[in-house]
Amino acid sequence: MRILLVEDDHPLALTMLDMLREDQNTVDWLDDGQKALNALADEHFDLAILDLTLPRVDGLDIIRRTRQNGNQTPIIILTARTDLDEKLQGLDSGADDYLTKPFAMAELKARIRAVTRRGRADNSTAGIRVGRLTLNPETGNLSIGNDTVMLPRSEFQILHYLMRHPDQVATRRRLEDQLYGWEQGAESNSLEVHVHHLRRRIGKTAIRTLRGVGYLLDSDAVGKDSLE
Numbered sequence: 095m096r097i098l099l100v101e102d103d104h105p106l107a108l109t110m111l112d113m114l115r116e117d118q119n120t121v122d123w124l125d126d127g128q129k130a131l132n133a134l135a136d137e138h139f140d141l142a143i144l145d146l147t148l149p150r151v152d153g154l155d156i157i158r159r160t161r162q163n164g165n166q167t168p169i170i171i172l173t174a175r176t177d178l179d180e181k182l183q184g185l186d187s188g189a190d191d192y193l194t195k196p197f198a199m200a201e202l203k204a205r206i207r208a209v210t211r212r213g214r215a216d217n218s219t220a221g222i223r224v225g226r227l228t229l230n231p232e233t234g235n236l237s238i239g240n241d242t243v244m245l246p247r248s249e250f251q252i253l254h255y256l257m258r259h260p261d262q263v264a265t266r267r268r269l270e271d272q273l274y275g276w277e278q279g280a281e282s283n284s285l286e287v288h289v290h291h292l293r294r295r296i297g298k299t300a301i302r303t304l305r306g307v308g309y310l311l312d313s314d315a316v317g318k319d320s321l322e
Contacts, residue, residue: 095140095210095231095254096120096272100130100156101172102148110143113199118234118247122275127151134160138268139167141210143202146173146184154187161188168209172197207232222257225316227296229257238296248273248288249295256301256311265308 097114101107102125114121122139124130127148134142134156146153157169170191171184181192190209193202210231221230221237228237229245231254236245245253251272256264270285289309293301299315 095251096122096138096275097206098130098133098139098142098167099123100127100142100144100148100153101125102145110199110202113203117203118250120251120272120275125149127153127156131156131159134165134167135163137271141206142167142169143172143206144169144189146171146175146180154183157184157187157189168212170202170205170209172202222254224257224260224311224313227253227257227316229253236295243295245295246291248284249292252285252288253292253296253311256309260311260313260316263304263308263310267308269308 095118097119099107099110099114099121101110101123104125107123107125111121111123122133124133125148128150130142130144130148131151133139144153144156148156153171153173157171160167160169169189170193171189172193172195173180173184174195175181176194181194184192190212191205193205221228221235223229226239229235229250230237234244234247234250235242236250236253252269255269255272266285273285273288289301289303297315300312302310302312302315304310
């Protein structure tokens with residue numbers, strides 16, 4: 095899962111980055127409201143964790159303008175503002191959850207799981223299912239028929255995106271963003287290597303290559319392929 099963390103308390107943000115990345119997430123960090131607003135408009139994130147008191151653009155304005163633009167990225171507010179009216183404003187502006195500081199990291203992770211489960215309205219809480227594949231985002235396990243394996247982080251990130259968008263083209267850049275975010279550079283052929291490994295797991299025709307564009311998870315092929 096790709097997460098946008100917007101927090102101008104640098105020590106807190108660095109701690110959160112480490113903790114969120116432990117759970118196989120790709121996390122991009124910003125400490126500026128205007129940059130956060132631009133990032134939400136220009137790029138795809140699975141979730142945003144947003145402080146309210148930010149330089150240049152307040153968090154509430156970010157949420158309102160993001161929702162006005164039709165962007166339904168799940169948003170969790172994480173703030174020191176504890177007043178009930180401010181909580182109500184945050185939720186009424188379009189946030190999906192509201193957590194106040196100080197907080198326990200375990201509670202934030204639980205709220206992330208709850209918010210993202212609600213966002214998977216077309217999938218069961220047991221995981222995302224396409225054909226004979228079931229991917230559990232909470233455990234990182236992939237079930238293929240009666241067999242279950244734990245995917246490496248890189249393969250999980252690619253398959254997680256493709257299974258949420260079956261039969262849709264995923265551009266190379268979008269998949270690389272899911273894998274690396276802004277801070278880690280991608281090696282020239284690393285995406286191809288990860289896709290190759292996934293094909294060995296789920297079937298050689300399950301992921302189609304669209305030359306010069308990206309990849310597509312073929313839901314029909316997922317249901318038919320036999321393992322190599």
